[in-house]
Amino acid sequence: MFSLSASPAFVKSGTRGLRTCCVVLKQKRKSPFKRLVEPIETRQRPRSVQKKPTVAGAQHAERKKSGESTLPVLETFDSGEFKRNESLVSKIKSFDELKLEPDVRRAVVGSIREQTVLRAQNYEKHSIHNQDPEQLEIAPSPIQTITIHHLAKHLMEPNMKIYTVAAETGSGKTWAYLAPLVDYLKQQESLPSWEAKMNKALVRSVILVPTHELTNQVYETVSPLRDSLGLHCAKWDYSVSHEEFIKQFKDRIDILITTPGKLQTLEKIRVISKPEHILQQTTFVIVDEADTLMDRSFIEDTYASFKRMPNISRMILCSATISNQYNVALQKIFPTSEPELLISPRMHKAPKNIQFKMVDCEIAPYQGSKMKALVQIMYAIYKDGTEQNYEKRSVIFVNNKQDVSKVTHKLKSYGHDVVSLTGDDSPAERAQLIHDFVSPPKLLKDKDEAKTKVEYETIPGSNIQIKKTLPDDGGDDQEYKRMKVLVTSDVSSRGLNFFGVRNVILYDSPNTPVDLLHRIGRTGRMGQPGRVFLITDKKTKNWVKQFMKKRGARN
Incomplete structure (x- = not known):
């Protein structure tokens, strides 16, 4: 500290x-923090030092030499690390085998039962929505096993511990870091010093996320812990005023979910003196979507947030991708204390149950038109016979926000139910736009009943009326209203837990491997089936094509 x-x-x-x-x-x-005076990006870099070749580096070079598809920019890892974690995962099959306080274990398992994406009704073969929640056997995912097991070894030690938790998208990372955090907080409450703190105004732990959408998503995940464990959970986003935040602070905040940018407004709070001291007693910090919060756009606010919490003893940096640039940022911030790496056996790999497909728009009948290829893909998705009786969801990613409105307008002209989302939308607007995609799919009969016109016909010579139902006058285009479509940029590719999205369309080729893995990760979550369509043209990068072909995609 x-x-x-x-x-x-x-x-x-x-x-x-x-x-x-x-x-x-x-x-x-x-x-563990480096003494910083200049901004991180502007500090003079040290002279390059010749490094000894690592096992991971040698493996990466060998794969590249042999022509095997690799993802540039993303970090490679020692295969021994994967093998050790695979061995651990193969031995532990239940939360009962992990070191957690009994009350914490019950609360964690109960929350996962209620919140799991497996409850999405449109998963015909894998869905569990018809089962009694109490009868479900909930097993930890690989990254949950690895993280909980390793953190339990030194959870209550006073010296500073920093961890990087890295796993593929949709693998259960949120509960991988929440379970040790909750266990830490509850064990603190059993210490003699707790009685003097329990009624004080303080923030015990902070979860940092890059966007307000993720703030709300994580808050909805942890808020049931108030009833099950008595933990006071709070979010601080665009919808929470300074007065509301301070009211919660005075009641004690056990878990605060917010953004680094929001923490930089602490000095603007006028209802209490010295608001900059609000985080003085915070001891546990989680950085979710750490690869984003460590990039150039966020790094200064992220580092400034760390400095506001001088008594940190535990920090977890959680990410679905680890790039070389991410590691450089960590080395600058933690030059004397290298974070311990807890890594999933499937790190930097696409989810298993995703089908990959490529559509070359340069050939007939598209003749170079990506839009024609997109329209054909949307028609095929609608007519494929999957997700019977449920509203379908599809997400389309483009690179430039200027193209978002263009693609949206064109699909609307074909009758599709489309919404668009970019970084220009306010947090409140974004929350409303993505609501249907982070909520369980709707039964089509419910939608049809809501859109039905009702008329009554009186039988001649009596007072008996017969109810008649008439279809909506939406015409032929109305049938496309049975599928929700979101057109967006990478603003929606990070961390959002899209519920029941079976189809992702890459209208544009992603710029980096990090973008590719995050876009793909909006489907196929927690082992569920999904499909990814890539529209290729002359500008599509070869490494993207190789990535898709290696996973069975063909033009």
Whole structure:
């Protein structure tokens, strides 16, 4: 742990004798955080040092030499790490075999039962929506097993521990980090010091996420813990005022879910003195979607958030991808304390049950028109006979937000029920637009009844009326209203738990492997079936085609 000194160090700047102020870390003991004065991106880089070749690097070079498809930019790992974790996963088959407090275990298993994506009714062969929740056998996913097992070894030790939890999209990472966090909080409550803290205004732990949509998603996941374990959970997003936040703070916040940007507004709170001290007693921090929060767009706010919490003893950085740039950022922030890597055996791999398909728009009948290829794909999805009696969902990804409106307008002209979402939409607008895609699929009969006109016919010579139902006047295009379509950019590709989305269409080729894996990960979640369609043209990068072909896709 470390504390931040309030004593400024003054440095002369320029001929005018101006002085600038920087915060200096006053060490209680060796801090895992690097002393930063300049912004991370602008600091002078050290001279390059010749590194010894690693096993992972040698494997990566060998695969590249042999012509095997690889994903550039993404980190490679020592195969020994995978084998050790695979062995652990093969031995542990139940939450009962993991070291958790009994009350915590019951709460975690109960929440997973209620929230699992397996309850999506449109999964014909894999759905569990007709089963009694109490009869379901809930087993930990591989990354949940690995994370809970390793963190339990040193969970309550006072010295600083930092972990990177890395697993493929849709693998259950949220409960992988929540279970140790909740166990930590409940074990704290059994200590003699808890009685003096339990009624104080404090924030015990913080979960940082990049977007307000994810803030709400994680909050909905943890909020039932108030009833089951007495934990006070709070979110701080666009919908929560400073007054509401402070009211919750005074009642004690055990788990706070927010964004780094929101934490930078603490000084604007006027209803209490010294609001910058609100996070002084926070000891457990989780960085969800860490690859995003460590990139150039977020890194300064993320690091500033860390500095607001000087008494951190546990930190989990959770990500679906680990790039070389991500590792560089970690080394700059934690130069003296390298995070322990907890990695899924399927890291940087696409979900197993996804079918990959490619459509070449350069050939007949498309003749170079990606839009014609897209319309044909949408027609095929609608007519494929899957998801009987349930509303279908499809997500279309494009690279440029200017193309979002163009694709949306064209699909609407064909009668599709389409919504579009970009970074220009406000958080409130985005929450409303994605609602249908993060909620369970609807029965079509419910939609039909809602859209039915009702008339009554009186039998001549009596007072008896017969109810007549007439179809909506939507015409032929109305049948496409049975499928929901979202057109979006990468703003919707990170972390969102799309519920029952079976189809992802890559209208544009992703720019990076990170973008590719995150887009693919919006379907096939928790081992459920899904399909990914890639529209190719002359501009499609070869590594993207190789990735798709390696997984069975053919033009």
